[in-house]
Amino acid sequence: MRGFRCGEPQKIKEEEEEMDVRKGPWTAEEDSVLFNYVNCHGEGRWNAVARCTGLKRTGKSCRLRWLNYLRPSVRRGNITLQEQLLILELHFRWGNRWSKIAQYLPGRTDNEIKNYWRTRVQKQAKQLNCDVNSKQFRDAMRYVWMPRLLERIQASTDSTTTIVDVIQPPHPPLELTQSSPSGSSWVNPHVAPTTSSSDSISDQVQLQVSPVSDMTENFNMVDKSEEDGMMMLMEHGCDGEAMINEWIGGGEVLENGLWNEEDMWTLLQQQFGDDV
DNA sequence: AATAAATACAACCGCTCTTCT
DNA sequence: AAGAAGAGCGGTTGTATTTAT
Numbered sequence: 001m002r003g004f005r006c007g008e009p010q011k012i013k014e015e016e017e018e019m020d021v022r023k024g025p026w027t028a029e030e031d032s033v034l035f036n037y038v039n040c041h042g043e044g045r046w047n048a049v050a051r052c053t054g055l056k057r058t059g060k061s062c063r064l065r066w067l068n069y070l071r072p073s074v075r076r077g078n079i080t081l082q083e084q085l086l087i088l089e090l091h092f093r094w095g096n097r098w099s100k101i102a103q104y105l106p107g108r109t110d111n112e113i114k115n116y117w118r119t120r121v122q123k124q125a126k127q128l129n130c131d132v133n134s135k136q137f138r139d140a141m142r143y144v145w146m147p148r149l150l151e152r153i154q155a156s157t158d159s160t161t162t163i164v165d166v167i168q169p170p171h172p173p174l175e176l177t178q179s180s181p182s183g184s185s186w187v188n189p190h191v192a193p194t195t196s197s198s199d200s201i202s203d204q205v206q207l208q209v210s211p212v213s214d215m216t217e218n219f220n221m222v223d224k225s226e227e228d229g230m231m232m233l234m235e236h237g238c239d240g241e242a243m244i245n246e247w248i249g250g251g252e253v254l255e256n257g258l259w260n261e262e263d264m265w266t267l268l269q270q271q272f273g274d275d276v
Numbered sequence: 277a278a279t280a281a282a283t284a285c286a287a288c289c290g291c292t293c294t295t296c297t
Numbered sequence: 298a299a300g301a302a303g304a305g306c307g308g309t310t311g312t313a314t315t316t317a318t
Contacts, residue, residue, distance in 0.1 A: 023288070025312085047303065063304075064287065099306060114307075115285055123283090283315070288308105295303075 022056040026065055030055060034062055035070050068109045075107025079116055081153045087113055088121075088146055092138070 022030075037053045043066065046059030055062065068074070079087070083105050090101040096117075098110035105113065121141075125132035128140070 025286075045303080058288095059303075060289090060305095061287075067305095068286075096307065110306075111286075118308095119284055279318085281315100281317075284313090286310105286312085288310075290308090291306085293303105293305075295301105297299105297301085 021058055023061075026057075026069075030057070031065070031070060034065060038066055038070070064111075068111050073107055074109060079108075079112075081149060081156070083108065084116075085146060085149050085153065087116065088141060088149075091117065092142065 026034075033053050033055055034049065037049055041049075046063040048059075049055070049062045050057050050059050057065075086104055087101060090104055094100050096114075098114045098117075102108055102110040102113050122132050125134075125137050128137060130137045
């Protein structure tokens with residue numbers, strides 16, 4: 001690690017105090033100054049932004065404000081059901097790699113997704129009195145809640161093209177979701193979560209999963225895990241449907257606009273190449 | 277209507293990685 | 298090649314808003 005070379009935290013703090021650095025919520029005036037500057041000069045060189053505009057903010061603070069709030073592409077409002085599902089799915093793969101997950105949710109920021117996870121998902125884990133990373137909770141999410149979420153999305157979309165079709169590529173190797181024999185949807189358990197810290201290459205390798213010959217085995221695994229997930233909810237005296245309703249209740253299905261099938265597909269191709 | 281508790285989200289902090297000189 | 302500066306990430310905190318009592 002190279003860390004704070006000449007600038008120990010204490011020294012930086014002293015410098016900031018000398019500069020009379022402002023902290024806390026941004027005012028409309030500050031927003032306007034920052035917005036205009038970035039529009040004229042583009043993103044980057046955030047420390048220079050602070051210096052040139054006269055804003056009494058650190059470069060870091062300017063960058064964060066732009067990325068999370070002022071940037072025109074930032075999308076605000078409720079997280080849709082599709083987005084919720086994607087967040088859950090991607091979190092299974094990559095864990096708390098919020099910026100990476102955010103790449104798949106156009107207009108959403110890593111901060112927003114992180115907050116969603118903490119406030120909604122972790123809350124559910126807390127109510128069940130278990131760790132958010134425990135197998136039990138993960139099973140409950142993966143084999144009970146996520147399929148329910150999918151069903152709800154499917155029920156809400158008046159189309160032969162379902163969210164499953166949207167997320168699922170037309171052929172292997174990338175299989176995110178499948179339809180179960182019973183007609184309900186399930187999430188491919190072979191898309192295993194990973195704690196790998198490397199990016200694109202290893203991620204792509206990890207996505208080469210679930211050969212068709214494994215299908216029977218997959219279903220068996222799902223049946224067992226769904227049972228486990230339901231058992232867990234019952235053990236805690238929870239009404240699964242009620243909890244799901246509470247969790248995703250505020251979400252809406254996004255039928256048009258930003259997130260259509262083509263966009264999703266393009267996104268997947270951009271990320272995973274022509275194999276998708 | 278007042279107040280306490282819970283929730284949601286914006287912003288900050290510490291650290292690491294990347295780029296520049 | 299090495300050090301400094303810039304940029305980015307994930308975790309945490311602070312605060313405004315909403316909900317419950």
